[in-house]
Every structure is written in C-alpha cells, then in structure tokens.
Amino acid sequence: MILPFRQLFLCSLVSALALVSILPNLKSANAAVAGCPTPALSRFQRHKVVRGETLESIAQRYNLIPTTIIGMNPALQNGAIATVGSVLQIPPYNGVVVEVPRGETWRQVAAKYKVRADSLFEVNGCQQDPRIVFVPGVNWSPNGVVTKSPLPTNTGTPNRASLSGYPLAQVATIGLAYGWQINPATGEVFFHSGVDLLAPVGNDVLAIAPGTVAFASDQGTYGKLVIINHSGGLQSRYAQLESIKVTVGQQVKKGDLLGTVGTSGQPSSSQPHLHFEVRSSSSLGWVAEDPKSYLKK
Numbered sequence: 001m002i003l004p005f006r007q008l009f010l011c012s013l014v015s016a017l018a019l020v021s022i023l024p025n026l027k028s029a030n031a032a033v034a035g036c037p038t039p040a041l042s043r044f045q046r047h048k049v050v051r052g053e054t055l056e057s058i059a060q061r062y063n064l065i066p067t068t069i070i071g072m073n074p075a076l077q078n079g080a081i082a083t084v085g086s087v088l089q090i091p092p093y094n095g096v097v098v099e100v101p102r103g104e105t106w107r108q109v110a111a112k113y114k115v116r117a118d119s120l121f122e123v124n125g126c127q128q129d130p131r132i133v134f135v136p137g138v139n140w141s142p143n144g145v146v147t148k149s150p151l152p153t154n155t156g157t158p159n160r161a162s163l164s165g166y167p168l169a170q171v172a173t174i175g176l177a178y179g180w181q182i183n184p185a186t187g188e189v190f191f192h193s194g195v196d197l198l199a200p201v202g203n204d205v206l207a208i209a210p211g212t213v214a215f216a217s218d219q220g221t222y223g224k225l226v227i228i229n230h231s232g233g234l235q236s237r238y239a240q241l242e243s244i245k246v247t248v249g250q251q252v253k254k255g256d257l258l259g260t261v262g263t264s265g266q267p268s269s270s271q272p273h274l275h276f277e278v279r280s281s282s283s284l285g286w287v288a289e290d291p292k293s294y295l296k297k
Helices: 019-029 055-061 066-072 106-112 117-123
Strands: 002-004 045-048 087-090 095-099 132-136 145-148 174-176 179-182 189-192 195-198 204-206 211-218 224-230 234-244 257-261 273-282 285-289
Touching: 055 066, 066 087, 066 095, 106 117, 106 132, 117 132, 117 189, 117 285, 211 234, 224 257
Parallel strands: none
Antiparallel strands: 002 145, 045 087, 095 132, 174 195, 179 189, 195 273, 204 257, 211 224, 224 234, 234 257, 234 273, 273 285
16 A cells, blocks of 8 residues: 655654664653563674675564665665675664644554554554554555565465354453543543453453463563464453463463453553453554454353
8 A cells, every 4th residue: 555655754754863863862861661572773783794684684583674774864865885804784574753743642653654553553662642653563664655665575465264162251341442542540541452351359261262362470460461372363362460370481271271360560441351362463563453253152
C-alpha cells in the first residue's frame, strides 16, 4: 500500500546532525513504561562495516530489508555505498522514524500509516505522548512515498494452530476487556493487552492448551506471571497470580494447573481477577491479540 509522504522523517530532519548523534539522547527520554517492551528507539544498534560486506548482506544479517537501513542512514540516501569502516544505525525492525507533528497524536500517525495502533503503542514503550516514534512495518523510499515493508525472505507468518480453552474452572465475568480503555482512577486512556477475568483469590488457573512454559516468575506490573508458548506461533499469558505451580521448560497439557488467582503486580481492575492474554509471533515480536476468540469453555 502506498501512502502520501506527509510525515516528517527524523532522519531527514537531522541529515546535517546525523541520526547517530540523536538516538543516544532519545534513549533516556523515551524510557519504557513499567511492564512494557523497551522502546524501539532505545534498541538501535551500531554496525561497523567490514571488508566484503554489502548493504544487502548487512540487511540480511539483521533480518531487515536494505531500504530500511538506507532510511536510517542519511549518508546512504544519495546512492552512496556503505564504505569499509563506516558506522550504520540498525533498527530492531523494518520501519521508519517519524516526528509526531504539532497538533497530532501518535494514534493519528498510526491511522495515517495504516499500522495497528496497539503495535505502535507497544513498540514505542507504551508512552502516552511521544514526540518521536518508530513506525514499524513501513518502508522508507527516496521518491516521496512510503510503502508497507515486506517481511524478510527468511521470515514468514506461521500457520496458526487451533488454540481454544479456558484458564479458569468456571466461566468468569470480564472485569476489563481487551483494547483501549479509560483508567477510572486517572481518566487516562491506555491499551489493555488482555482481559481481566473476575475470580476469587486462590482459584486455580489452568493452561488453555498444550505448550511449553517459557516464563514463570515475577515480572513488573504483571506481578507473578506464567507464559506458555504454543505451537503455531501463539502464546498465552496468565498474570497477577498469587502462586505459581510450574517451572520454565515444563511441558503442560490443556487443563494443567499453572497457579492461583491473586492480586500481585499492579492490577488494572480493583476486584480480584486473572489477567489473561494471547499473543502471536510476528516480525515485531509477540503482539497482543484479542483473547475473546480463543476463550472456549
């Protein structure tokens, strides 16, 4: 999809100063909200070009397309080659760096570039009002347009295995749904990456499908958290637990006991509940999905 090139790319803004000098300053300003991924702007790497490397080989090494690297390095944007000894800025994903214009919000940027608002939110560390954002999945172009980036040739969307189950013994009332919500305490809009299933403290929490325990410990605002990786590139998360009954690497079956409902971490609902998520593997990492279609009793 081709979109009008109306946003202002940071790398164009700073061609004289160079992106190299700007990014380190962004790292402290764009700190992630607790419990959210590290912002993409804080995850840039520097690559020193060695003899025999080409732009294509460097892009392949980092699972990117060449135009992504060109877009992040103004010195390459006039057809120049990556010379031996030069240092390149390497982003964590295909995408572009954009300044949010005055009077606009990052949600409007997401709509303009046709990217998922929740993905843009998480990729940028769940910040409420960033002035500079990394827009994933959009490709820099020298001729005044932006296009959606193809996935690298060695990356694909896995076939989604059937995932269906329920993490509690009984169907529960949803205290807080998936998606954009208003925090009743502060009035701020935030993205809720799962559902809160109301249940008494101490109730059993069950695996919704077979898989492998990838995480079982305390994790910031999630509190006591269990993560299970399932086949087909899907993942389930069980948070705010009182206790954990599994260990990392353990194979579990559908209905196996994972832990008990609790109030650990920083729950988003005032009533005791299980915070439950489903995530899918993508070129951006584990992206939150609406759990509704996976919850079957």
